[in-house]
Amino acid sequence: MEKWIADWQTALVLAGCEQCDWLFLLPPDQLPLVCPHCAQADLAQMDETADKPIYTRPPELTLPYRVDTAQAQQKLRAFAQSAWFAPPDLKAERLTSRLHPVYLPLWLVDADVRAQWQAEMGFDYQVVSHKEEYRGSQWHTRQVKETRTRWEPRLGRLQRHFNNRFAPALEEQAKIEARLGRFEWQGSRPYQPNHITHALVRLPNRPPDDAWPEAQQAFMQAAGEECRQAAAANHSRQYKWQPHFSDIHWTQLLYPIYTSTYTDDEGETHTIYIHGQTGNVVGRRKASMKKARRWSLGIGAVGGVLLTLSFIAFLVGLVYAQVMAATAVLFIAGLITAAAAFLPILYAWYLNNYSDGRFEPDLAKSPVLDR
Template sequence: MQQPNYEEVWGHAFIATNCPHCDWIYLTVPAQATMVCPHCGQATLEPLTAEDELPYTRPPELLLLPGISRQNMEGALGRFANEVPYPPDDLTSNNLLGRLQLVYLPMWLVDVDVSADWQAEVGYDYEVVSHRESLRDGAWSSQEVKETRIRWELRVGQLERHYANARAAALDEQAILSQRIGEYDSSKAGAFQASALNGSFVRLPNRTPRDAWSDAQPTIQNSAAAECQRAANGQHLRQYRWAPEFARQEWTQLLLPLYTTHYEDDEKARKMVMVNGQTGQLIGSRRASTKKAQHYSIIIGLIGLALALISLLVAAAGFLAPPLFVVGGIGLFVAVLVMVGAIIPLGRAWQFNKQHAQRVPLRLDA
């Protein structure tokens, strides 16, 4: 299968590459085609040949540009690195910043006309006033009590609407990505600009519009249900059912910005960090260096041991000068405390790694 002329279609001399570990397929310039995968960091990208079957390769119509300032990015990555006790030598804000790569993720948007019969139970709030009797100081008193209740009424109707920009996943792993890096506000997207892709990776969709249509329908149904509730002037809605007919589907591909970077742990394994290019939500594996913690523990232990030896010598001198017995005893007590404290670095590193075994999303302003 012959690959398209990307320079003619996309405005860049792209080539298609694939990660053999995570199976992400990108478009990128030849100079980046054999780099380590910016998504998983576990394998080197491999250029695809003309015989390889490619997913959807048409250029997008819309593009959401990154909205994070460099100052905010520096602050976020700095906190990510500095909050790790005994960080690996490779985990520094400068390293994270220097390895930032921009990856654009695809998303489908669909416009569609809907004609439907619907029915639902619409809830209307109303207030009930009752009185509560109570005995106080030997006398009965009455207190007014107001309670809000819901009156449910069946409503039926017809709906004819045009819905625009209903979202649908262009990637099989879209749900996992959304959990990690959060959602994007697609309303701020603009027309596609080829120049914005300079130096970036473009992830190709692995779901066609036909595959993604099932994702868009619940979004459209929720929008229709909300409109029906407003039309019925209700405060609540339940048991919404409809029989829709869809017409004039128009699909748009949108590219969303994602930054990735990495650091290496004690075993030289890459730990990936991802940043939502619009909101700044950041997620990554933070690991304290047990080797570095062990190094500090050994140093503290040796200091305690040296202090203990000196204290023993001072105590021995107490046979000649009895007051030195007290000084030596105090020194031994302090030495024991120091040697016990030698386990603190290892314990702190172990506790941190245990607490951060699951990657938790962080905000730029966190």
């Protein structure tokens, strides 16, 4: 009987979601708990031996939260307030009550690489030409500068050690990265059991063997960039190499996010993610068609009342001419209001069908890492 949870050196249980298949390690007192990833089912406690996941080793490094719980709650409140015609479940207090810190795994890979490589290197150069132009009844000569690229084949040998290249430990990594932005591994610290006592930890579903092709890709990108710099080229293309790797070392890094969830009018659940270091919030904002319809009806009713009043004013104006002026004002106000009545349902319909409803106010600030 293999007891592997003990290696994590803190009291944890294994629990999984039958809807999204995410597996977590979490403190036993956190159960029962709705799945913090999909919110479609309760996490079910599993047997550490019988249900042993594909990879179970504790991480070597963790990246600390820079956004604390109070700041994350503030982000969720802003998210809820920014949603127009929000479904009843998209409320600040509901979102904050479902806030969970979650640690996700990522591989950092080191290796010695020996390789033969070849590529086309591009060198920019400037061409000056002259254009004749007829302006103001005479000819003028204008100097035109143009940048062109000269491509030259290059080849060489490379021998060096690469540190901390990223490789995904989760099948969902690309999707998560596309939404939240990347994480800086700098600032990570050696794993201590107390780092994870308040968070749920997602276990890798891609062990090193499985993530190796992506790691090689990351090494090749780094090598290609170094060769370009060594050749003092502006661009490179068609980089090919025959690498030989040795002394490969895998480090599991846990990086911090928060999740929360809500259910829309159609009963579909949506997950909101917060980047644990930058505080970026990403999630779909759905509108409630019911609520938008009520607003449309309300505005439409006001428009109807104004148009009716303008008709009455018109009838009265036939007798008392001084009322006629009010007729035009009421009629125009009524028309504008009636037209505005379509806006809420149009907005909600657009948001639910055509906009991805994303809320990412400072994604531009998210760190971009060199691989």
